[in-house]
Amino acid sequence: MSLERSVEALRYLELFSNLDASGIMSTTVHALHPEDRVAAARILMREKSISGVPIVDADFRLVGLISVSKIIEALADGRLADSVDSVMVRDVISLHAHDTFETILSCFQRFKFGRFPVVEEDGKLVGMITDTDVLSAIIRSFYSVYVHDQRRTMTLGSFSALSKEFENSADFVYDISCIGLENAGEGSARLKVFLQTKGFGESVVRRASVCAYEAEMNVCIHAGGQGSLRAIARNGEIIVRVEDEGPGIENIDLAMKEGWSTATDAIREMGFGAGMGLANIRRFSDHLVIISGKDKPTKLEMIFLAGKE
Amino acid sequence: MKLTEVLEITGATCVVGEQLADIEVHHAFASDLMSDVLAMSRPDTLLITGLTTPQIIRTAQMLDLPAILVVRGKDVPQYVADLARTTGIVVLTTHDIMYVASGKLYARGLSG
Numbered sequence: 001m002s003l004e005r006s007v008e009a010l011r012y013l014e015l016f017s018n019l020d021a022s023g024i025m026s027t028t029v030h031a032l033h034p035e036d037r038v039a040a041a042r043i044l045m046r047e048k049s050i051s052g053v054p055i056v057d058a059d060f061r062l063v064g065l066i067s068v069s070k071i072i073e074a075l076a077d078g079r080l081a082d083s084v085d086s087v088m089v090r091d092v093i094s095l096h097a098h099d100t101f102e103t104i105l106s107c108f109q110r111f112k113f114g115r116f117p118v119v120e121e122d123g124k125l126v127g128m129i130t131d132t133d134v135l136s137a138i139i140r141s142f143y144s145v146y147v148h149d150q151r152r153t154m155t156l157g158s159f160s161a162l163s164k165e166f167e168n169s170a171d172f173v174y175d176i177s178c179i180g181l182e183n184a185g186e187g188s189a190r191l192k193v194f195l196q197t198k199g200f201g202e203s204v205v206r207r208a209s210v211c212a213y214e215a216e217m218n219v220c221i222h223a224g225g226q227g228s229l230r231a232i233a234r235n236g237e238i239i240v241r242v243e244d245e246g247p248g249i250e251n252i253d254l255a256m257k258e259g260w261s262t263a264t265d266a267i268r269e270m271g272f273g274a275g276m277g278l279a280n281i282r283r284f285s286d287h288l289v290i291i292s293g294k295d296k297p298t299k300l301e302m303i304f305l306a307g308k309e
Numbered sequence: 310m311k312l313t314e315v316l317e318i319t320g321a322t323c324v325v326g327e328q329l330a331d332i333e334v335h336h337a338f339a340s341d342l343m344s345d346v347l348a349m350s351r352p353d354t355l356l357i358t359g360l361t362t363p364q365i366i367r368t369a370q371m372l373d374l375p376a377i378l379v380v381r382g383k384d385v386p387q388y389v390a391d392l393a394r395t396t397g398i399v400v401l402t403t404h405d406i407m408y409v410a411s412g413k414l415y416a417r418g419l420s421g
Contacts (some may be wrong), residue, residue: 182388185367189356189396191373201350202373210347210372217364271360271368283348 013102016138021104022097024137025118025127031056034063038074041066041084048129051289054117054125061123064088067113067294097126097139100135103130162303163232163239170230171198176216176244178225181270188213189242198233200306207284208238208304214277215242215300221245221267223298236306240297255272256282310334310419312376312399315355318417319403321378324385326399332375337419339411343368355419359407361385366392366400375399380407382410 028207031054039054045068055064063099074080074087087138094117095104102286107116118127123177157281172194174187200208212229219242226245251254256278263273282288312330318322319353323330334347339357340346343364346356352373361383369377376399379385385393385400393400403410 136327149338182363185364185371189370206329206352206371206373214344249410270362271341271358272345274342274344276342277347280344280348295329 002016016101016280018236019137020097021095021099021118021128021129023105023206024101025095025097025129026133029054029117029125029128031060031125032084033057034083034088036084037080038066038071038082038084038087039080039230042071042075042080045071050115052113052115054128055084056125060125062092062117062119062125064090064094065117066237092117095129096120104276105135108134113284146184154207162232163241165232165239166230166241171233172229172231174229176219176229176242178216178220178228180216181220181267181272184217184220184225185213190217191229191231194231195233195238200233200238204238204304204306206303208240211281211284211302211304212240212242212256214280215240217244217272218277218298218300220245221263221272238304239301240304243299243303244297246295246297248294248298249290250291250294252290310355310414311415312401314353314417315376315404315414316401318413319378319401319405321403324350324379324400324402325390326376326397327376328376329370329397329399333401334376334419336376336421337411337414339380339407355414357407357411357414359383361389363389363392364388365399366396369398370396378410380404380405380410400415408414 028106030048032041032044034055044053045051051063052067054062055282057063066084080088093107093111095107097118097120115128115130117125118129120126139142160290172191174190176187178184190211191212192205193210195205216229223244223246227242230241232239254260258279259275261275263275267273281302285302287303289301292298312331312332315321325411334355335353335354336351337357338346338349341359346368354374356365356369356377356411357380358372359380361379365377368391379400379402382402387404390400
């Protein structure tokens, strides 16, 4: 996440404004004392799968940190039997328990370290924050906002990938079952008639039909011909969802590029597979979401706004 | 341009939709790539193509194209003709190749 002061960035920072270092950090901390041997640090890192060990005094106040790179140096110099004190970093960049999410992020950006110790006012070590901790905190935060907070729509607007409406029912349902390409397009043809009977304008119906047809062709060409075409058409909005069982789109960015295709020559002879399908869909839809991946089902959702002509 | 004029200019015959021969088209688009045709998305256009698959009918249907001119004298399979009939799309065939058919129509004022 960039910390540029864009409106977007500030919006997300506000979402996480209730997170501070004490809420993000791991409190299970493995620390050593300065007089411990470097070898002990090496064993601790290996056993706990951690990349840095904070060093504390008898009162648990942070006095240093030993990282993997310091261990490697010590190993090369044959100093594993030396005390940690002789190899540790002393001017440790640490966070305070009440530091904000924004401060923590800027620390990761500025210093490029994988972990930061968290201390209290008196310098006592209370936790560690790794990038994994930050990520977990973000995910927890999203979850709590989703469940409890009215701000979800405002904040997660661009993340609400797929429409919830389809979970209950759809106004139009067509099971795509296409062997060869002979009946490819039948679903879209029916969808077009359905949309016309719903009273949508010529232009929006044409856009929705063209996109549905391209998506249906994709199912027939690339996904073994089995899938579903569903639509919800109400309140001046047409939502079309096309789903299949895979094998999925390995690289969606590439697949969106005009002229890029994995279609066979046989498909090309039918007039398709020129790598325009998804590009056309993007061109004619007002909102497009594709969720897919290698060996995954593909879910494609397009929204067409009747007022947009 | 009326489809009757298209028939006359390209020496075409009407495979489906004789009764609709006085329909007018305002543009033409010549391609064998249906996705390119779909990208154009303009009604009142005559589709000129060398393909005779059901996809030419479906493409025309999605785009509200009234008619298709099949070039190089290809036979339109019965099931494709049937699909054209049920969807109300006129299908013409000419012995001209795509370039010649396009050139003749363009020269007589049917723009791209």
